[in-house]
Amino acid sequence: MNKFAVSVKFTAQDGKCDELAQILLEAAExxxxxxxxxxxxxxxxxxxxxxxxxxxxxxxxxxxxxSLELESTIMMIQRAKPLIAGVEQIRLIPVGGKGFIK
Amino acid sequence: MNKFAVSVKFTAQDGKCDELAQILLEAAExxxxxxxxxxxxxxxxxxxxxxxxxxxxxxxxxxxxxSLELESTIMMIQRAKPLIAGVEQIRLIPVGGKGFIK
Known part of the structure; x- marks a missing residue:
């Protein structure tokens, strides 16, 4: 079973970048x-x-x-939605490197 | 002094993707x-x-x-160059998250 990676590009609504970054940092936590x-x-x-x-x-x-089914994630997405103007996803397969957990 | 991050997208020459990935994994090592x-x-x-x-x-x-001045890196780049059709860089400022080293 391959590891799964994704790089997600968020475009924030005007002036909402810091607020969105804060919510994404909470999600990271x-x-x-x-x-x-x-x-x-x-x-x-x-x-x-x-x-x-x-x-x-x-x-x-x-x-x-x-993880997307978790209540905490669903609530986080609700908070972030109004701040988001666009989302793009790049689906990746990580194959190795420094910081990669086998 | 901010941490520095970069996401680099390599497009390999036809049929050279695996060979290029192998060199990049060596670079990662x-x-x-x-x-x-x-x-x-x-x-x-x-x-x-x-x-x-x-x-x-x-x-x-x-x-x-x-790191780009290291002889080992210079030799690695020489080996990879003929396999590369295109390179794009996205310069980023990492602000935190899981796996982020403060």
Whole structure:
């Protein structure tokens, strides 16, 4: 069963980038208790205003899908939705490297 | 001094993706000895043939730049160059999350 990774590009509504980043950092904090989440790092984009990238790695796609069913995640998404102007996902297969959990 | 992160999208020449991924995995192995490199993970793209993403996080931009001066890196780049059809970089500022080294 392959590990599952996804890089998610969020475009925030005007002036809502910091507030959205804060919620995503809370989500990252929550993943520390979520089994199957290896990596969940929030980044601002250096050259693109109102843009946040979250790079995630999960034990497998099922673990990722299960995390989206958690009540805490659902509430988090509700809070974040009004702040989001766009979302793009790049589905990846992590194959190794420094910081990669086998 | 902010941490420095970069997501690098490599497009391999036709049929050269696996060979390029192997070289990037060697580079990742090398970064395990490189001070200042927090994360260097190689991914294949699920929905894009011949595409490799490397997500990197460095203590700061200077540490990243210094790594590019290493002889081992220069030799690695020489080996990879003929296999690469395109490179795109997304410069990021990591702000926190699971797997993030403060």
């Amino acid at each position: 929550m993943t520390k208790e979520v089994e199957g989440c290896d990596l969940y790092i929030v980044h601002l984009a250096e050259n693109e205003a109102d843009t946040i990238w979250v790079n995630e790695i999960w034990r497998n796609e099922e673990a990722h899908a299960a | 090398m970064t395990k000895e490189v001070e200042g490199c927090d994360l260097y993970i190689v991914h294949l793209a699920e929905n894009e043939a011949d595409t490799i993403w490397v997500n990197e996080i460095w203590r700061n931009e200077e540490a990243h730049a210094a």
